[in-house]
Amino acid sequence: MKKSYSILTVLLITVMAFGLAGAQTSPSIIKVGISVPLSGPAGPWGTVPIPAYEAWVELFNKDGGFKVGNKTYNFQLVFADDKNSPEGGAAAAKKLIYEDKVNFIAGHWSWNFPSVSAVANQAKVIYLGRTGNEAVPGGVYDPKKQPYTVFANPSLEEFVSDIHAIVEVFPNYKRIGISDSNLGKGIGWDYLDRDLDKAKIRYHHEWYPPGTQDYTPYITRFNEAGCDIIYGGGDVLAAMMIAKQRWEMGFKTWKTGTSGAVLDPMMYINVSGMEASQGLMGQYFGIWDFKKTKVDPKKIQRVKDAMEIVSKKQGKSYTYTGWVGWLPHHLEILAQAMEKAGTVDNPDAIMKVIRGGTFDTTLGKFTMSGAKTYGSPIVFGTPGAMSQIQGTKEVYLSEHPLTHLP
Amino acid sequence: MPPAGIWIDGLIQSCIYMTMAFGMVLVFSILGILNWAHGQFYMLGALIVYYTITAAGIPFPLSILITGIIIAGLGILVKKIIIDHIEGDLYVGVATISLIFFFEGGASVLFGIEDKGLSIVLPGVLTLGPISLSYQKLAVIIFTLMVMTAMYFVLNRTKVGLAIKATAQQPDAASLYGISVERLSLIVMGIGCALAAMAGGIMAPVYPISPFMGGIPMIMSLLAIVIGGIGSLTGAIIGGIILGFLNSVIAYYLSYLSEVVLFLLVIFILLVRPQGLFGASLK
Numbered sequence: 001m002k003k004s005y006s007i008l009t010v011l012l013i014t015v016m017a018f019g020l021a022g023a024q025t026s027p028s029i030i031k032v033g034i035s036v037p038l039s040g041p042a043g044p045w046g047t048v049p050i051p052a053y054e055a056w057v058e059l060f061n062k063d064g065g066f067k068v069g070n071k072t073y074n075f076q077l078v079f080a081d082d083k084n085s086p087e088g089g090a091a092a093a094k095k096l097i098y099e100d101k102v103n104f105i106a107g108h109w110s111w112n113f114p115s116v117s118a119v120a121n122q123a124k125v126i127y128l129g130r131t132g133n134e135a136v137p138g139g140v141y142d143p144k145k146q147p148y149t150v151f152a153n154p155s156l157e158e159f160v161s162d163i164h165a166i167v168e169v170f171p172n173y174k175r176i177g178i179s180d181s182n183l184g185k186g187i188g189w190d191y192l193d194r195d196l197d198k199a200k201i202r203y204h205h206e207w208y209p210p211g212t213q214d215y216t217p218y219i220t221r222f223n224e225a226g227c228d229i230i231y232g233g234g235d236v237l238a239a240m241m242i243a244k245q246r247w248e249m250g251f252k253t254w255k256t257g258t259s260g261a262v263l264d265p266m267m268y269i270n271v272s273g274m275e276a277s278q279g280l281m282g283q284y285f286g287i288w289d290f291k292k293t294k295v296d297p298k299k300i301q302r303v304k305d306a307m308e309i310v311s312k313k314q315g316k317s318y319t320y321t322g323w324v325g326w327l328p329h330h331l332e333i334l335a336q337a338m339e340k341a342g343t344v345d346n347p348d349a350i351m352k353v354i355r356g357g358t359f360d361t362t363l364g365k366f367t368m369s370g371a372k373t374y375g376s377p378i379v380f381g382t383p384g385a386m387s388q389i390q391g392t393k394e395v396y397l398s399e400h401p402l403t404h405l406p
Numbered sequence: 407m408p409p410a411g412i413w414i415d416g417l418i419q420s421c422i423y424m425t426m427a428f429g430m431v432l433v434f435s436i437l438g439i440l441n442w443a444h445g446q447f448y449m450l451g452a453l454i455v456y457y458t459i460t461a462a463g464i465p466f467p468l469s470i471l472i473t474g475i476i477i478a479g480l481g482i483l484v485k486k487i488i489i490d491h492i493e494g495d496l497y498v499g500v501a502t503i504s505l506i507f508f509f510e511g512g513a514s515v516l517f518g519i520e521d522k523g524l525s526i527v528l529p530g531v532l533t534l535g536p537i538s539l540s541y542q543k544l545a546v547i548i549f550t551l552m553v554m555t556a557m558y559f560v561l562n563r564t565k566v567g568l569a570i571k572a573t574a575q576q577p578d579a580a581s582l583y584g585i586s587v588e589r590l591s592l593i594v595m596g597i598g599c600a601l602a603a604m605a606g607g608i609m610a611p612v613y614p615i616s617p618f619m620g621g622i623p624m625i626m627s628l629l630a631i632v633i634g635g636i637g638s639l640t641g642a643i644i645g646g647i648i649l650g651f652l653n654s655v656i657a658y659y660l661s662y663l664s665e666v667v668l669f670l671l672v673i674f675i676l677l678v679r680p681q682g683l684f685g686a687s688l689k
Contacts, residue, residue, distance in 0.1 A: 185662075217654055267522075
């Protein structure tokens with residue numbers, strides 16, 4: 001009888017131990033929706049980062065995820081194609097929230113901020129996106145109606161920082177030409193102009209119709225305005241064509257580039273030509289190269305490991321760094337905000353922590369602006385970093401910390 | 407007066423619009439339909455040239471010829487399998503619009519959506535004093551001259567060409583004279599699509615290659631046709647030339663407003679002279 005009790009006790013302890021261990025290794029899942037273009041001409045911007053996002057989240061979860069109280073949580077990603085259109089954005093946000101039941105929307109960058117933000121805020125789903133013409137005063141963003149929006153990537157402010165970073169590294173420039181499609185024309189550019197005027201940066205704007213392939217007329221106008229650098233608003237096609245066509249027109253010493261990270265240097269080289277694409281500049285999130293911004297070495301390693309995993313899977317070196325500044329940065333903010341707020345499902349409590357909170361992400365340690373900027377928290381202090389193409393590689397060029405717009 | 411570079415640019419644009427417009431008008435003159443997927447044949451042409459060069463190592467001029475033959479065959483298939491089985495111009499138009507999405511989607515799945523480039527083909531720039539012209543663009547001018555000369559001879563010196571012209575003017579009479587309009591329409595569809603594909607092929611080193619590259623050339627060739635006259639082959643050429651130069655010169659002066667002005671001009675032509683500058687009557 002005694003023996004039986006002993007066996008029973010051992011069995012019970014074993015079951016309990018395994019049960020507890022099981023409970024410890026099965027964390028709760030926080031679903032994060034990502035609404036980006038997955039098809040159409042803007043598709044590469046959405047599809048290229050996905051393998052890196054997935055690898056990074058896997059590593060983040062493997063490293064223990066995050067804890068709220070005694071409970072461990074892991075992130076799970078759900079993607080939806082926003083087709084880079086307002087109606088596509090609204091449909092993607094609705095699908096993510098009401099069908100996939102995501103807890104947050106993050107990693108969103110495309111032009112349909114208003115539609116995604118409207119759907120997310122109505123459902124009280126915290127949404128981490130970017131600034132642009134819509135976000136600044138006079139744009140469609142209304143902080144009272146959209147209290148769950150976080151401008152985790154201040155794209156407009158990053159663009160300003162890019163220009164500062166460029167003129168700092170090329171101080172003998174004559175004039176910087178700023179090019180963008182007239183779709184991007186809006187109130188945000190007034191803020192940009194004001195900042196550049198204040199900094200006494202010489203610049204000239206040119207706007208072209210969307211879908212333009214022939215930039216000869218615009219390059220001619222830049223030349224007549226005395227420009228020797230052309231920096232664009234994130235249109236890869238325009239960047240490749242301006243680099244190529246300015247070279248063909250004989251302006252071989254001009255520097256060219258575009259906001260948005262370099263997708264793959266070989267794509268630019270194949271389209272623009274080896275010589276024409278040399279020195280082509282893009283935004284850079286190779287955080288291991290940062291000189292002015294300090295990033296936690298553990299976070300750098302995780303990013304490197306994720307890129308290594310993707311490189312192995314794809315059988316070629318994965319060099320795109322843009323992903324580092326988007327979703328991982330957003331997820332770090334969310335995880336730390338939930339830990340500090342002590343809740344995963346109270347959006348008001350989480351937003352309270354995000355406003356003015358200090359976070360340590362893949363872009364360094366910084367304090368969110370609270371409601372001082374446009375009525376929504378914005379990340380400031382993260383780097384506006386630039387790279388350029390050298391040979392067939394992308395290398396660090398310069399860095400200028402994000403500052404507040406007037 | 408715009409600088410020389412703008413006029414050269416206008417010439418390049420003209421070349422491509424006139425080749426595209428010529429193919430479209432050719433199809434319209436015999437089949438009586440506007441092939442809305444004409445731009446997608448342009449796109450497929452560029453993709454085939456890309457792969458024949460990068461994967462098979464075929465020389466550029468030969469790859470353009472191969473592209474023309476392949477896409478001519480595809481055009482004939484589209485005519486046989488789809489167009490011939492649909493009644494009514496409107497429905498045929500809708501079918502060719504559907505083909506835009508079919509070809510774009512298919513090309514996206516097969517070849518991916520990332521931009522591809524052929525900068526390795528004809529690299530370098532020809533510099534004559536203040537004028538710079540890439541060899542790639544010089545090739546566009548030479549190609550257009552060759553194609554237009556070839557088309558002139560085909561249409562004026564060959565039996566098929568004379569039959570095309572006769573059928574375009576009087577289809578019933580041509581039929582009475584023993585011309586097989588059905589057979590001729592297949593040939594014309596093949597030539598029209600081949601022209602679009604070869605135009606895409608010659609432009610492949612000039613612009614990025616992607617499944618979505620056909621939209622703008624299609625719209626511009628349509629504008630060229632409206633300017634020149636919808637049923638007129640001469641109109642397509644002149645319309646293409648006018649549009650190419652206008653596009654460059656207006657963009658130089660008015661920047662992003664150039665498209666607005668171009669479309670206003672087309673509306674004005676439609677109001678004042680609906681048959682276009684060369685006055686070919688509508689079918």
